[in-house]
Amino acid sequence: MPRNSEDARHRMIIAALELFTQNGFDQTTAAQIAARAGVTERTFFRHFPDKREVLFVGQEILSAALTESIRQAPADLPQIAVLRRAFADVTPLLEDNRRFSEPRQHIIAANPALIEREVAKHAALAGVVAGALQKRGIAPARAAFAAQAGLAVLGHALDLWFANAARPLDQCLAEAFEELDLFVTPVGRS
Amino acid sequence: MPRNSEDARHRMIIAALELFTQNGFDQTTAAQIAARAGVTERTFFRHFPDKREVLFVGQEILSAALTESIRQAPADLPQIAVLRRAFADVTPLLEDNRRFSEPRQHIIAANPALIEREVAKHAALAGVVAGALQKRGIAPARAAFAAQAGLAVLGHALDLWFANAARPLDQCLAEAFEELDLFVTPVGRS
Structure with a gap:
């Protein structure tokens, strides 16, 4: 453009x-x-x-960038590493758009129809990421699961990032991946 | 009733x-x-x-049953064990409704408005599960993440179950939790 x-x-x-x-x-x-x-x-x-899509144009760009990163990832990389790499690749994009993110969140949270649209867009993103993983030869059910688990990590990183403007996104991503580890293997508990 | x-x-x-x-x-x-x-x-x-809600009444029951199980789980149980226990608790309920699940899926898949409703209901379920985890003293962002990761596992188990009528759901759940382990710690790869 x-x-x-x-x-x-x-x-x-x-x-x-x-x-x-x-x-x-x-x-x-x-x-x-x-x-x-x-x-x-x-x-x-x-x-x-329409006016609504102004709020969601960023998701389309994010979706395309994640797909491209997943497509280009080395063939032998495990799924979680492919996703981790993709999230790192879109970090500058998310940082550039940070100033839009907060007002956007407040506007969406105040309007049930926009919340529904956000949820639908998120589901579509999970479908796109799953599709990109499938193209790497991963079975559909496994790819769908990896996409959902991975996007849960990205979502958690964004929550941490939005909650604290001073922390860089890459740090929040690292913490969110640690949270996944801790969820799967709780430390110091049965 | x-x-x-x-x-x-x-x-x-x-x-x-x-x-x-x-x-x-x-x-x-x-x-x-x-x-x-x-x-x-x-x-x-x-x-x-309305006629639409006939398709979603099962999700309300599932949501209530999961919440109740999470509420009753021992206080010192790690989040993943709380969720694993909750999924085991709702297994009989899901098995009882198995005969409804397949036609339901086909009906929803054929209608974009129903898919949107399904996605919205799923997001609501994640919110309810996160809320139940929060009541156990878990911080909101962490609870939201655990709910999403856990429901991704449940969703994967259901995918495996729907794909193969002969396999018991508890086996599919065990396999889905293994898939999560494998996603987090890929075996035999860097």
């Missing part, structure tokens, strides 16, 4: 998050977002199918 | 699954389900808020 178009896209995302936060999601129109971002409505709809 | 009421409920579930399978979910009405089950529409709506 050309630089100007990328800038306009960012302005629209910021404008949308601001308006959703100030006035509520339902009360905000695509026209208002476009006006605040200094673009035409037509430009808005060239970038997003 | 009294025995007669339980019988009627089962008849309605079976009638609904048969009609959804034969005629499609959208083409089936609550009145048709009631008629086939030999009950009045009024009785149908005493048991289910």
